[in-house]
Amino acid sequence: MLNVICRHNCKDCYAMRVCAVHAIKDQQGSIYVETDECIGCTCCKTACIDFGYKALEDKTAEWLKGAA
Numbered sequence: 288m289l290n291v292i293c294r295h296n297c298k299d300c301y302a303m304r305v306c307a308v309h310a311i312k313d314q315q316g317s318i319y320v321e322t323d324e325c326i327g328c329t330c331c332k333t334a335c336i337d338f339g340y341k342a343l344e345d346k347t348a349e350w351l352k353g354a355a
């Protein structure tokens with residue numbers, strides 16, 4: 288399942304760069320996580336908070352992995 292994270296708030300998505308399993312996707316002008324591929328390491332969240340516009344600040348590992 289693709290969960291929308293943000294509308295590509297940063298020119299380069301830092302979260303996408305650090306995801307070792309390439310679960311962060313750039314599609315149709317938005318950034319998504321493919322929940323079936325995510326292993327819940329939260330590296331994307333750290334990168335987004337430290338370098339980006341913090342769209343992942345309130346997201347949990349469980350959300351990234353597809354929990355409601």
Ligand code: SF4
Nearest residue numbers: 297300301335339340
């Ligand atoms: S806010 Fe976070 S998820 Fe959105 S583009 Fe920036 S780094 Fe990526």
Ligand code: SF4
Nearest residue numbers: 306325326328329331
């Ligand atoms: S939490 Fe999931 S989407 Fe984020 S970097 Fe880790 S594997 Fe990739």
